[in-house]
Amino acid sequence: MTMTPGQRRFALTMHVVSSVGWFGAVAVFLALSIAGLTSHDSQMVRAEYLVMELIAWFVIVPLCVASVLTGIVSSVGTPLGLFRHYWVLIKLLLIIPSTIVLFVHMGPISLVSHVAAERALSTADLGLQIQMVAAAGAALLVLLVVTALSVYKPRGLTQYGWRKQRGSTRA
């Protein structure tokens, strides 16, 4: 399945927009989670965790899904393929588990938000607060690596990519 140049550009634009948006939203989430962990103003802390749940459900999750889908469409619809180049394959191997972890992590995010909606957070909730910072930091690191791979596109064909390339050269 090969896309026309116009379709490729459209898919790539959507992929870049959703990926950059995802990165930015996670950066905001990290800033809020650090502020929630370090702030002494209990009202501010409660407000931050409520906002974090909204950002997670209505910005991070949709942008994550959009980025994954547009990324798959962009690679499958072009000669790059999903499994032909190591940099594309590694992006996939990083993003699919990260997406699963994000969905698993939505539980604790909703939990801390519900706690913040009912009462001020106490030292008993410190574990959840640290988890928010650690998860957002790890997510930002993965997204930074994935962005770097997309920009640098380090060389290297997989065995499958080499066989495909050889087949198309011979045909």
Add this chain to the structure above:
Amino acid sequence: MTDPNPDHNPDPRMPIRRRDQPPTRPRWVNLFGIAVVVLVLVFLVLHFTGLVPMHR
């Protein structure tokens, strides 16, 4: 001018590889794999020592 020998290695720093030989895994992929394993181990240590708790 095109090279008459298709197996000629234009970059002496790269190992010579014939066209009918499958490619070897690049060094950056191996280093990347090692870095990922190290990071996962660091996370597991932090998690099991209680420094990074994980609620579900």
